[in-house]
Amino acid sequence: MFGNKKGFSLIELLIVLGIAIFIILAIWYLWIGSFRFNTEIRNNLTSVAEIRRAGELIAKDIRNISSPNEAIYPILEADSFSFSFLTIDTFGQKLRVRYFSEDGQLKRGVVYLNSNPPYYDDSEEQSTVILRNIGDQQSPLFEYFDKHYQPGSLPLTEPVDINLIRLIGVNIYNQHSQIVFSTKVLLRNIRNNL
Numbered sequence: 395m396f397g398n399k400k401g402f403s404l405i406e407l408l409i410v411l412g413i414a415i416f417i418i419l420a421i422w423y424l425w426i427g428s429f430r431f432n433t434e435i436r437n438n439l440t441s442v443a444e445i446r447r448a449g450e451l452i453a454k455d456i457r458n459i460s461s462p463n464e465a466i467y468p469i470l471e472a473d474s475f476s477f478s479f480l481t482i483d484t485f486g487q488k489l490r491v492r493y494f495s496e497d498g499q500l501k502r503g504v505v506y507l508n509s510n511p512p513y514y515d516d517s518e519e520q521s522t523v524i525l526r527n528i529g530d531q532q533s534p535l536f537e538y539f540d541k542h543y544q545p546g547s548l549p550l551t552e553p554v555d556i557n558l559i560r561l562i563g564v565n566i567y568n569q570h571s572q573i574v575f576s577t578k579v580l581l582r583n584i585r586n587n588l
Contacts (some may be wrong), residue, residue, distance in 0.1 A: 410565065415484075441527075441571035445533040448500060448525040449575040452564050455481065455491055468584065469556040474534035477562070478503075490514045495535055500525040529569040537563035539578075560584065 402410070409501040411500035459479045461468040468480040470490065480502045503521040528535075529532065537549035539561040550558060559581065566575040 436571070438571045441568050441573055444525055445568055445575040447565055449564060449566055449577055451502070451524060452493055453577055453579045454566075455479075456579040457494075457582055458482075459581055467557065469559055472536065472554045472556050472559060473552060474536060476535045478564055479587050484569070492519070493536075495528060498526070498528060498569070499523045500528050525566065525568070527568055528566060533565055533567065535565060537565065538558050539563065553570075 405423040406503040421545070431570055456479075458481050459468045460479055460482055466480065469478075470480065476492065476494040478490060478494075480488070480490055482488055490505045490507075492505075494503065496502075500523070501521050502524050505516065505519045507513070508515055508518075521578040534549075538554045538559045539547060539549055540558040541560040543561045549563065563579050564576070565577045567573075568575075
């Protein structure tokens with residue numbers, strides 16, 4: 395009478411249900427983990443692209459430093475977290491460019507030359523954020539080297555004599571992704587006989 399029953403007992407049903415729940419939770423956990431990993435990779439790749447774009451913009455501007463007038467030295471200010479210089483844009487307009495760190499952001503300020511008499515009005519500076527999340531950089535954003543630079547050379551000490559600068563090191567650190575962009579840029583348009 396009781397010997398040959400077909401079907402599941404309550405214990406067998408609970409074991410199968412437990413295994414099914416475990417498999418579903420494992421699949422869900424793997425899916426969430428891969429989603430988070432994918433998001434982190436995407437954010438890091440975006441950070442790398444932003445840092446590279448900012449570094450390339452700075453390097454391009456530094457390479458194009460030139461004085462709008464032979465009587466004026468084109469580098470105006472050079473310290474660890476700010477660098478300003480004179481240049482001529484692609485349309486032939488004379489301008490002053492300033493890179494600086496402010497509120498955890500790397501900014502680029504541009505002032506166009508006013509005429510009669512020619513001067514740069516600081517109140518007309520147009521600042522744009524070129525990189526966010528640089529944080530509170532402990533290491534210098536800009537380093538300056540003279541014409542005797544060799545790999546491994548120490549940068550010029552502050553206050554920097556701007557007349558000695560021939561090579562500029564740019565070091566950008568992204569606080570969020572902990573990525574560092576570092577490059578050195580030679581000043582092409584400054585004569586060595588100054």
